[in-house]
Amino acid sequence: MFAPAEALAPMVPRPFRVAARWPETRGVVTLALEPVDGPPLGFAPGQFTMLYAFGVGEVPISISGRQDGQVLQTIREVGAVTRALCAAEPGEVLGARGPFGSDWALHAAQGRDVVVVAGGLGVAPLRPAIRGLVADRERYGRISVLVGARSPDDLLFLDELRALADDPGLHVATTVDHAEPAWEGPVGVVPELIPDAPFDPSTAIALVCGPEVMMRFTAEALLDRGVPAERILVSMERNMKCAIGHCGHCQFGPEFICRDGPIFPYERIRRLIAVREV
Amino acid sequence: MESTSLEQLLAEYEFFGALGPADLALIAGCGRNEHFDAGGFLFRQGQQADRFYLVRAGRVALEIEAPGRGSLVIDTVETGGIVGISWIFPPYRWQFDARASEPVRAVGFDAACLRQKADDDPRLGYELMKSFAGVMAQRMQSARVRLLDLYSDVRTG
Amino acid sequence: MGGEAVPGVGGRLLGLDGLEALVRALRDRSYRVIGPTVRDGAIVYDDVASLADLPRGWTDEQDGGTYRLRRRDDEALFGYAVGPHSWKQFLFPPQTLLMRVRRTDNGDLQMRDATTEEEAPRLAFLAARACDLHAVAIQDRVFLQRGAQDPTYATRRENAFIVAVNCGEPAGTCFCVSMGTGPRAEGGFDLALTEVLDGDGHRFVVEVGTEQGAEVLAELPSRQARTADREAADAVVASTAARMGRHMDTDGIKDLLYRNYEHPRWDEVASRCLSCTNCTMVCPTCFCSTVEDATDLTGQYAERSRVWDSCFTLDHSEMGGGHVRSSNRSRYRQWMTHKLATWIDQFDTSGCVGCGRCITWCPVGIDITEELQAIRDTDGG
Numbered sequence: 001m002f003a004p005a006e007a008l009a010p011m012v013p014r015p016f017r018v019a020a021r022w023p024e025t026r027g028v029v030t031l032a033l034e035p036v037d038g039p040p041l042g043f044a045p046g047q048f049t050m051l052y053a054f055g056v057g058e059v060p061i062s063i064s065g066r067q068d069g070q071v072l073q074t075i076r077e078v079g080a081v082t083r084a085l086c087a088a089e090p091g092e093v094l095g096a097r098g099p100f101g102s103d104w105a106l107h108a109a110q111g112r113d114v115v116v117v118a119g120g121l122g123v124a125p126l127r128p129a130i131r132g133l134v135a136d137r138e139r140y141g142r143i144s145v146l147v148g149a150r151s152p153d154d155l156l157f158l159d160e161l162r163a164l165a166d167d168p169g170l171h172v173a174t175t176v177d178h179a180e181p182a183w184e185g186p187v188g189v190v191p192e193l194i195p196d197a198p199f200d201p202s203t204a205i206a207l208v209c210g211p212e213v214m215m216r217f218t219a220e221a222l223l224d225r226g227v228p229a230e231r232i233l234v235s236m237e238r239n240m241k242c243a244i245g246h247c248g249h250c251q252f253g254p255e256f257i258c259r260d261g262p263i264f265p266y267e268r269i270r271r272l273i274a275v276r277e278v
Numbered sequence: 279m280e281s282t283s284l285e286q287l288l289a290e291y292e293f294f295g296a297l298g299p300a301d302l303a304l305i306a307g308c309g310r311n312e313h314f315d316a317g318g319f320l321f322r323q324g325q326q327a328d329r330f331y332l333v334r335a336g337r338v339a340l341e342i343e344a345p346g347r348g349s350l351v352i353d354t355v356e357t358g359g360i361v362g363i364s365w366i367f368p369p370y371r372w373q374f375d376a377r378a379s380e381p382v383r384a385v386g387f388d389a390a391c392l393r394q395k396a397d398d399d400p401r402l403g404y405e406l407m408k409s410f411a412g413v414m415a416q417r418m419q420s421a422r423v424r425l426l427d428l429y430s431d432v433r434t435g
Numbered sequence: 436m437g438g439e440a441v442p443g444v445g446g447r448l449l450g451l452d453g454l455e456a457l458v459r460a461l462r463d464r465s466y467r468v469i470g471p472t473v474r475d476g477a478i479v480y481d482d483v484a485s486l487a488d489l490p491r492g493w494t495d496e497q498d499g500g501t502y503r504l505r506r507r508d509d510e511a512l513f514g515y516a517v518g519p520h521s522w523k524q525f526l527f528p529p530q531t532l533l534m535r536v537r538r539t540d541n542g543d544l545q546m547r548d549a550t551t552e553e554e555a556p557r558l559a560f561l562a563a564r565a566c567d568l569h570a571v572a573i574q575d576r577v578f579l580q581r582g583a584q585d586p587t588y589a590t591r592r593e594n595a596f597i598v599a600v601n602c603g604e605p606a607g608t609c610f611c612v613s614m615g616t617g618p619r620a621e622g623g624f625d626l627a628l629t630e631v632l633d634g635d636g637h638r639f640v641v642e643v644g645t646e647q648g649a650e651v652l653a654e655l656p657s658r659q660a661r662t663a664d665r666e667a668a669d670a671v672v673a674s675t676a677a678r679m680g681r682h683m684d685t686d687g688i689k690d691l692l693y694r695n696y697e698h699p700r701w702d703e704v705a706s707r708c709l710s711c712t713n714c715t716m717v718c719p720t721c722f723c724s725t726v727e728d729a730t731d732l733t734g735q736y737a738e739r740s741r742v743w744d745s746c747f748t749l750d751h752s753e754m755g756g757g758h759v760r761s762s763n764r765s766r767y768r769q770w771m772t773h774k775l776a777t778w779i780d781q782f783d784t785s786g787c788v789g790c791g792r793c794i795t796w797c798p799v800g801i802d803i804t805e806e807l808q809a810i811r812d813t814d815g816g
Binding site: 275 | 533536543545546547578583722723724725730734741752754761764773776781
Binding site: 183 | 350353420
């Protein structure tokens with residue numbers, strides 16, 4: 001696994017050029033980044049980088065894929081820094097530090113049924129895991145991919161999702177909060193897709209990512225189905241400044257989300273996630 | 279009516295799972311098999327809520343139409359699910375349109391028939407209420423979570 | 436001859452001339468000597484050129500939201516506890532330039548590490564107290580972690596020469612004894628001094644902590660400490676330990692706070708707390724910082740700085756357009772629970788060294804020992 005090479009200057013980004021830019025759904029953009037020089041950025045599924053927009057600032061952004069030595073990062077515009085990143089055109093140079101954080105640990109899922117549950121933008125850090133599972137599917141049991149979004153227009157990576165849905169070896173289900181009648185799929189919340197997913201709760205691993213409330217309800221639904229809390233992995237989020245466990249911003253109880261997370265077994269954070277304003 | 283084969287059929291669905299054979303026979307007596315083409319309506323908003331459905335196959339969309347906004351699907355009922363709650367409470371009027379998203383096979387139950395049987399046998403009525411309360415709780419929970427609009431952009435500017 | 440590092444037992448003795456020689460010897464070794472000095476009505480840490488700069492004959496009176504200097508009736512050089520400063524600001528400066536970035540005409544970004552531009556200062560800490568040495572050791576665990584070392588902290592820390600002073604005078608807000616962090620310095624120093632001022636004169640019993648300390652001591656006019664001197668030094672420390680101003684019961688403290696996230700006391704203290712962040716600034720272990728990126732007017736040049744921050748600010752927990760800890764209550768709870776409980780899970784030590792600064796410098800006198808006791812008394816809410 002790639003560790004930040006510049007250990008002597010952990011707060012200085014490496015320059016990365018935008019090789020390609022794809023507008024995804026409303027307010028969401030994917031950038032393909034290649035290093036200006038030096039080796040490509042290696043990462044494990046679930047990790048993130050701190051992306052730097054010159055002079056504006058840095059934010060943690062999930063790595064959503066890899067292609068030809070480029071790293072894909074999917075960004076939603078919510079403030080000044082992400083606005084600058086989403087507006088970056090091919091050829092523009094950004095900075096990236098990382099990768100940081102714990103990963104989805106696919107090796108621990110080998111031989112087991114895997115249930116991937118993604119809500120909204122949560123599908124971005126899960127995509128490398130999904131691609132990894134599908135590419136090496138003989139190592140795993142039954143693979144289910146359950147996706148929720150606000151509306152059909154907000155479904156991320158729709159083409160890729162359709163291709164997965166057409167794959168007879170996978171169980172793929174998608175639901176939206178509301179839709180127009182042209183949408184022929186389910187309307188409801190993501191946990192409602194769990195009962196029909198084919199997995200053996202006594203051995204399965206669940207990978208869950210989305211808004212925190214969605215992850216709570218999803219984890220409870222998985223627990224109801226018999227998946228133990230230590231085999232439900234969730235990806236947490238908090239304000240980050242340094243991403244190296246020094247600035248104190250990302251603390252969630254005793255956990256530094258940047259370093260102990262962002263991916264945690266639900267067992268580890270179950271008590272804390274129920275406390276308000278922690 | 280194909281009551282006998284119907285009650286065997288009902289026993290296979292989780293919704294009726296808690297009911298014994300005698301109760302299933304009673305309920306089956308109010309039911310019959312129905313079929314809807316894709317796009318066909320099971321019922322329309324404002325109509326008398328005189329039946330409810332158990333979906334045997336297919337998907338039913340609950341929709342509402344707002345002028346200028348078009349139709350909005352606010353819930354779907356999958357195989358094994360129940361379509362129709364408003365038949366239980368006065369004024370027994372449908373709140374939404376229910377439309378088959380794809381070809382739907384369902385068992386339709388006559389509301390008046392079932393209400394009568396529930397009045398005659400409060401114990402059966404209680405069992406039915408428990409089952410429907412479960413469906414309502416789950417739907418309310420789902421609706422409440424979606425009310426939070428968790429996926430939307432929170433920040434502006 | 437250098438003294439052996441026999442713990443708890445000083446081997447040599449320095450007089451005032453010896454102490455003056457120590458300051459000179461450190462300056463001759465190109466150290467910037469920083470020690471206690473009176474300024475603006477407080478004893479702060481600043482450059483010390485000679486013993487004349489030290490707060491000779493001063494003591495401090497401290498209580499919740501109260502700090503006063505008072506003249507002693509003797510000429511002790513170290514007859515006070517700790518002031519608003521700690522050694523934190525020298526190892527982990529309030530503002531550090533991290534990076535310079537230049538955007539070239541073709542849009543390339545040249546990013547340079549700014550932390551290596553200047554030679555790291557060689558700092559000598561004069562009169563570091565045991566509680567503060569524990570605080571430094573705690574910050575070592577934060578900034579010198581396996582896998583992520585802070586380069587600024589690391590070099591300053593490595594370069595630092597530390598002369599500890601075992602406290603002769605506790606303050607009203609001290610509780611190092613409760614936290615097991617003093618008043619005697621047990622380690623983390625090059626030399627440690629205990630000031631003894633009695634009929635036998637004004638002298639300092641010296642303990643050697645490192646080889647470097649021994650080397651410096653060897654240059655100074657010292658003499659062998661007699662048993663009487665060592666016993667006098669021990670008595671000074673014992674007397675200090677017996678006069679602690681505050682007490683904290685740390686028994687089961689982590690689990691106590693972990694099970695009281697919803698205790699009504701948090702609301703109570705929040706009604707008094709102003710979120711002024713004083714406590715986090717004076718606390719010698721608080722380490723929160725933020726990163727500031729800014730361009731100059733040309734828009735072609737940018738700088739990144741690390742700046743002290745505090746969990747009491749609203750923006751500290753900003754997320755997705757809102758804030759995770761938007762209530763004052765949650766922020767006070769975060770600070771205190773972190774300091775006394777989650778810190779233990781993070782770093783295998785308490786975050787509190789019992790220095791009492793947060794009590795003294797809180798404008799409304801909130802007392803962490805009192806808050807902890809209040810929760811303990813009504814455990815479970």
